[in-house]
Amino acid sequence: MSKNTVPKTAPKTADRLDAFTIREFTDKATGEIRHDWNRIGVAFPNNDGKGFRVVLTSLPIDGVVVLRNYEPKEAAE
Numbered sequence: 427m428s429k430n431t432v433p434k435t436a437p438k439t440a441d442r443l444d445a446f447t448i449r450e451f452t453d454k455a456t457g458e459i460r461h462d463w464n465r466i467g468v469a470f471p472n473n474d475g476k477g478f479r480v481v482l483t484s485l486p487i488d489g490v491v492v493l494r495n496y497e498p499k500e501a502a503e
Contacts, residue, residue, distance in 0.1 A: 442496040443469040447486035
């Protein structure tokens with residue numbers, strides 16, 4: 427192990443960003459413009475704070491990835 431290697435730690439959920447691709451479409455029933463958000467991966471900050479590690483499970487057709495803060499779903503009662 428080199429001197430500059432930082433030990434890996436599990437990323438905190440609060441630091442996580444979700445990656446989405448967004449498809450715009452027209453609702454046939456109402457004629458309204460709608461958006462379909464499809465989660466395609468996650469991003470975690472690097473240990474040195476100078477970037478992100480992005481893990482994608484699929485790729486967007488248009489090449490655009492939107493990163494949003496992770497918001498855990500509340501437990502159903």
